[in-house]
Amino acid sequence: MRRRLTRAETKARTRALLLDAAARTFARKGFTGASVEEIAEAAGFSTGALYSNFSSKEALFLELLSDRRRDRLAAAAQALDAHGAGTGEAVAELGRLLVDVADKDIEFAALQAEFWLYAIRNPRVMDALAASVRESHQALEGLVGAAMARRGAPDGVCVEEVSTVVAALFIGLVRQRRIDPDCVSEELFGQALNWLFTGINAASDEG
Amino acid sequence: MRRRLTRAETKARTRALLLDAAARTFARKGFTGASVEEIAEAAGFSTGALYSNFSSKEALFLELLSDRRRDRLAAAAQALDAHGAGTGEAVAELGRLLVDVADKDIEFAALQAEFWLYAIRNPRVMDALAASVRESHQALEGLVGAAMARRGAPDGVCVEEVSTVVAALFIGLVRQRRIDPDCVSEELFGQALNWLFTGINAASDEG
DNA sequence: GTCTATACGGCGATAGAC
DNA sequence: GTCTATCGCCGTATAGAC
Structure with missing residues (x-):
């Protein structure tokens, strides 16, 4: 039996969660005021995971x-x-x-x-x-x-x-x-x- | 002969210059993105002078x-x-x-x-x-x-x-x-x- | 009142383990 | 693909000389 989420699917889910957290955080603190660590933690990940999905804060x-x-x-x-x-x-x-x-x-x-x-x-x-x-x-x-x-x-x-x-x-x-x-x-x-x-x-x- | 600007007048002038510089800098970089050093230099002063006129970045x-x-x-x-x-x-x-x-x-x-x-x-x-x-x-x-x-x-x-x-x-x-x-x-x-x-x-x- | 120098913390981004 | 640890830089605010 194949596991419920493929690698690509989990990655897509991570991306989506990060984007949601980014929306909340950017809205609350602004682009400059929001830190990548803050965003990553709001999504339940670390900064490393964020940078694995987005090349930079601006790209996100x-x-x-x-x-x-x-x-x-x-x-x-x-x-x-x-x-x-x-x-x-x-x-x-x-x-x-x-x-x-x-x-x-x-x-x-x-x-x-x-x-x-x-x-x-x-x-x-x-x-x-x-x-x-x-x-x-x-x-x-x-x-x-x-x-x-x-x-x-x-x-x-x-x-x-x-x-x-x-x-x-x-x-x-x-x-x-x-x-x-x-x-x-x-x-x-x-x-x-x-x-x-x-x-x-x-x-x-x-x- | 009294010097052309009293102490209070020079201070008021400094304040005005700092406020002008702040307007330009905040508009260009945003509140979080603009640094006090940047503002002070744009006005032709140092950060010390700025903090002598305003208690904080937010106050400015x-x-x-x-x-x-x-x-x-x-x-x-x-x-x-x-x-x-x-x-x-x-x-x-x-x-x-x-x-x-x-x-x-x-x-x-x-x-x-x-x-x-x-x-x-x-x-x-x-x-x-x-x-x-x-x-x-x-x-x-x-x-x-x-x-x-x-x-x-x-x-x-x-x-x-x-x-x-x-x-x-x-x-x-x-x-x-x-x-x-x-x-x-x-x-x-x-x-x-x-x-x-x-x-x-x-x-x-x-x- | 203004300047120089600095303390102190937080930031973006990276490296390497797993 | 994600985490932990860390580097290097820049930020605010202050202290002390002048």
Whole structure:
């Protein structure tokens, strides 16, 4: 009888555990503030094991960036599937997404900020971050397109621009909600989206 | 004849130089990544001089937070004075502000991100950050209130909420513009503001 | 008030046993 | 593939000269 995990499988599992621990630790301490020993111990391994799986602290960090990119794509796809396009629930779903991210996945925003800071300080990494964000935005464009179609899509407005605005709103509100939750109610994101989409239609009616 | 700078004045000048150097260095390397020696040398002093003016690296960082708060208040007040309220230029002025901050003051966004990350990791600092942001938002509310009045202010919409949304948009777009300038044109912020304010009016006409 | 020199600890990364 | 032990470096903060 073959043992339950092959060598390749245990290694993959170790990698996954290390990446999870890295996400937690980087989010809590930042890239520079988190030590490799800390990460390795959080995953239940030693620094030697970590260096056996990743060539350096930076390599681990960048691997995490790619890794989380896939996760976010899956989540966005799921959100799209769950509610479907053009059901009119798109705006509500986006609002729920904000509250979930802001309050539940408290690591998310911190990691995004870390990635952003790292990329503006290490230009060679910026391409990877741009690719990551671009993929996320593509998923978002599905939801935004649905919301616009539902409300009677105007012609002159491109989905990319609206999606960029929605994403910016999202990031900014999540950040502000961490600073002062009273100023960013659970409903504010939905409210802002309503204003935005209403304004898009009104503006296009005029033009 | 009295020498041109008193002791207190030279010390104040040293402090100011150190704070400037700290802003540059923290923005470039981050709070953890920047060393006190690096900061001191950037200001033209030694670490001893730095510790003579600030009790610790953290104290310097927090002093910088308060310091920049005053700067931003002055800038906002100046923007208000220059264009006046209710001239209809408020939206355009906000748009210009974004491009200026995004492209010229490249340290600003990085420092804000550093402050935010530091505050969510050191809850005792969050109050100071909240106060800083609150003051900035008060200044913003002047511009937003002017823009809303100009467009026929609806009654049911509170200025604080709109200002929060505008600030969130601002932060999010500045960040995204650094990742992919092509996706965030110079006009997009103004465009988004137009959508927003148009939507606010349309929504209030319905309600 | 500022500088030089240093104490002291922690970090990233590597080497070699198993 | 993972662990233990360690090297070399750099960090913050301090002490004492001037």
